[in-house]
Amino acid sequence: MSEIFNEVDEELRRERLRKLWEKYSIYIVGAAILIVVGVGAWRGYEYYEAKQAAEASTAFAAAAELAEQNKHAEAEAAFDKIAASAPSGYRMLARLRAAAEIAVRDPALAVKRYDEIAADRRLPAPYRDLAGIRAAGLVMDTANYNDLVQRLEPIATADSAFRHTARELLALSAWRANNVAATRQWIDKITTDAETPGSLRSRADVLQALLPPTASKS
Secondary structure (H helix, E strand, O other): OHHHHHHHHHHHHHHHHHHHHHHHHHHHHHHHHHHHHHHHHHHHHHHHHHHHHHHHHHHHHHHHHHHHOOOHHHHHHHHHHHHHHOOHHHHHHHHHHHHHHHHHHOHHHHHHHHHHHHOOOOOOHHHHHHHHHHHHHHHOOOOOHHHHHHHHHHHOOOOOOOHHHHHHHHHHHHHHOOOHHHHHHHHHHHHHOOOOOHHHHHHHHHHHHHOOOOOOOO
């Protein structure tokens, strides 16, 4: 008797499955096709991305080689081309390198390019800060201290990757402006930061020695 019941149950299950298949087979097949197509599209996208990255890497290396050969105009054009069409990481690097090549022939235009990068909020902060540092370095001999403060003070904060360089440039600018208080302020920030590189700390000590002695307290 139990075997009969089992056979009946099995037959009922098969009948339910048959009805479910007849009712939903088109959706099941459609879902399977979508999965296959989706996986294929993703693999194609990965291949395309890898191909684009490889081409950008080759083009970037070739542009860098032109720069090494002092072919600055050609290097500038090559980096500009990469900045216009390469994947995002190479675009950012190419924009910085193109500005560096421009600086050889036209520092003012290079500063403009760096300022554009520094103001581009689509870029990660380290790229923007590096552009700000490069621009400040180009105007260091002509800009006054207040101009340098506007450019570099936001980069001199404790969470900036380039704060050490920004603080050193600000200390030098303040010293050139005979602003002893500001020079000491930036030297103090350099020397009290535990992560300040040793070479920069040594230069700060030299600059500190050039300042007039502080008045002794009676």
